[in-house]
Amino acid sequence: MSGSASERFPVHREPGRPARTRRVVLAVVAGTALVVALLIAGSVVASGYDRTAGGEVAVIRNGGPLDNNRVRQVLPPASARTWIGIGSTAHKYPAQQRFYTITADSKRGDREGVDVENDPTADGVEVGIEATVYFTLTSDPSALESFDDKYGTRKYRGLTGAYRYAWDGDSGWTTFLDQIVRPVISNDLRQEIGDFRCAELQASCSLVQNAGSGASSATATASNTNISKIQESINASLQADLNSTLGGPFITGVRFNLAKITLPQQVQDAINKAQAAFAGVTEAQARVAQAKADAQANEQRQRGYATCPACALIDEYKAIPPTITTFAPGAGFAVTPSTPR
Template identity: 60%
Template sequence: MRLSVGGRGPRFFAVVAAGLTALIVALSLLSSFVDGWDRTDAGQIAVVRHGGWFGDRNIRAVIDPSSSLRWTGMWSVVHKYPAQQRFYTITSDAGHGDRPGVDVVETPSSDGVQMGIEGTFYFSLNLDHQVISDFDNKFGTRQFLGSDGKAHYAYDSDAGWSGFLDQIIRPVIDNDLREQIGDFRCADLVSSCALVQNNPNAQTGGSQPGANNSNIAKIQDAINQSLEADLKATLGNAFLTNVHFNLVRITLPANVQDAVNKAQAAYAQVSEAQARVAQAQADADANAARQKGYEACPACAQIDIMKAIPPNVTTFAPGAGFAVTPGAPTAKPSQ
């Protein structure tokens, strides 16, 4: 005996189940078909990989920037990378760099002073199809820790791209800066550094600002000559092109800068004291010259005395029976 629900037997439920299964499969196929189309914006290049349960994960195609809608294949995975010039900023201004908070490259000068380096690294991703495919094979298949503390793929939003730059590119930049800064003394790059070192020119500030600027330009040029080659050697291919580093500022550690400030204040006090001594000497020389003039012309002394009488004084009586009243036609002896 077969049971039925509402007059509907097992055959009915089998048909319904088959229909639902067919509908789910159809919707899945339709969704995959719709997702199988993609395009790139002006600032993107895309690497398309095979997907699906039974497909391999090899690269299927590369889509250039500003493409029209293209068929990428059902269940394919699209990795989109930046195609325009990008930059990586190293700065002490909290919140303005690629790392959260204050971020500077700290490296010692040739005389052992720890220097803080700030600057911006500019570059573009190599858009050659074979090169970008190699890049995706090497760096698009692994994750990098982002500033949010989570792991991301390099193509996975700005957090993933920044994580890639911070963990792969930043160490190469740091190493180049250390090599170049290590060839110069502190005073060659920051003239005030001479104030706190044993330097015969310390009081005058050591190296001139013009020389410092020239040395900084030399460092920047040397970095730009070596950085692209170092990146290629480290990454394994010329994945980055149009590489340029702009060295913005070189700073001293807080304790060294504090010593410089104190030294500058001390030199300012010395200069002020020297100025007072010079002024006193000048006043003494002027008084001596004036005294000689009075000895040669006694009347001149009296004239200067009269000129020095304040306008609110009506009678001037220096003594010895002599008085002068301003405005009177002649000076009269006092009674």
């Protein structure tokens, strides 16, 4: 017997079916690929649009595969949806007023955006500063472009050790302030505080620096005046120092508010002891004055008794407590109040 197996056992096939199946599969695959391609294309095109919120401004930099990395445009606060280009990046910065906290409390200073500040006075006392700096980032587009070139293209190390850009949210912005703006503020404070003695800034400091003398109201008034002078002086110089150090008018509307000057804990403890000692002296002086007044009153009373012996006896009777029913000042003499019927 000869011939192939297919010839010996013929199989019935429906004509044209394999070709139609292949066409259906290819159509499904092509359709799926087209949908995926459209989705990818739509996502890419959508990424080329951006906008800003009401409290932020954005510096747009080119970033496409065939493009440069220069500044493309600046979006103002609360901008409409704007075409920024495929692959471009938006560096968004705060556009509203911000503040920077300065404190002498180390427990409050272990976080971003808060500076622990202690500076020496002219007589070497390390005083703490409690203050707040208010400011706003410039809204001028050309200045913003220059600012982003200088400070938006590098990362800054935060307290946690993480590196962030200045435009990387609130954490990035406060990290930038800690690294770049804080030293300028600290330098101005150190210079101003160093022009005054401790007692000129904190009246109670005189209690431990000049033994035996208290802090007068005049000294307290002078210290308040000096604190106001420091605040005014820093307000006059800080804006110019920031412009000079940062290389342009990037930080605007600077306002420094000095709340108070604090003393080191050991100095404050010594002041508390001195105040307690002065209080003790005052109390003792009051007792001495009271004793003198009592002695003078007794002396005057005794003179009166010398001229009026009966008055002495009357006062003696008046001094008998109501609980005593019989009074016998001498032998053979006694006074017994009558019992009310």
